[in-house]
Amino acid sequence: MTDVFVPFFVDEIPEALRPDGLYVCIPYATAVHLCACGCGNEVVTPLTPVDWRLTFDGRVSLSPSIGNWSFACRSHYWITDERVHWSSGWDDERIERNRARDRQAKAQHFADAAEASESSHRKKLPWWRLRRTKD
Ligand SMILES: [Zn+2]
Numbered sequence: 001m002t003d004v005f006v007p008f009f010v011d012e013i014p015e016a017l018r019p020d021g022l023y024v025c026i027p028y029a030t031a032v033h034l035c036a037c038g039c040g041n042e043v044v045t046p047l048t049p050v051d052w053r054l055t056f057d058g059r060v061s062l063s064p065s066i067g068n069w070s071f072a073c074r075s076h077y078w079i080t081d082e083r084v085h086w087s088s089g090w091d092d093e094r095i096e097r098n099r100a101r102d103r104q105a106k107a108q109h110f111a112d113a114a115e116a117s118e119s120s121h122r123k124k125l126p127w128w129r130l131r132r133t134k135d
Contacts, residue, residue, distance in 0.1 A: 001038040003084045007060040017042065022060055022079065035068055036084045037075040043068060050102075050109045069095050 005022040013023050013032045019040075022033045031054055035041045043066055045052040055061045062079045065087055078085040 002036050005033060005036075005060070005079055005082050005084065007056075007082065022062075022082070024054060024056075024060065031062065033079075035071060035073060035075055036066075036077050036079075037068075037073045039071060039073045039075075041068065041071045041073070050106045067095070067098075 002020040004020060006018070006020055007022045007024055009024050009026065011025065011027055013025055013028075013030070017023065017032065017034050019034050019038065022031060024031045029047045031045045031047060031052065033043050033045075035043055045054075045062060045066065047054050053063050055063075059081045060079070061081055065076060065078045067076045068074060076087040078087065
């Protein structure tokens, strides 16, 4: 079990991870660490507007919390200022509700992104109008 994480800013996630290492990979917008309970499972947290947000103000924080429901340990904790703050276990219903909300947020995010890129295409002038001149 670890109560403190040490951040490593890396270009690629190394093969062997330190049990107290929080590996932040900017090129892949992903952070990876080993479950804080010590079970050895790798926790991958994609950094996107609908997944996790990483803040660095000299110390690293991840939000929202890390809920390892798919691991046998089912550990749940926050990493704030590189420290582990344990959260009480969530019951199955709350986990399912949270997953559903997460799926919905993702679907909305990608729908918004698709719409935004479509409308920006629509606003674009056809290429041939760029060259139209009056003689
Ligand atoms: Zn664990």
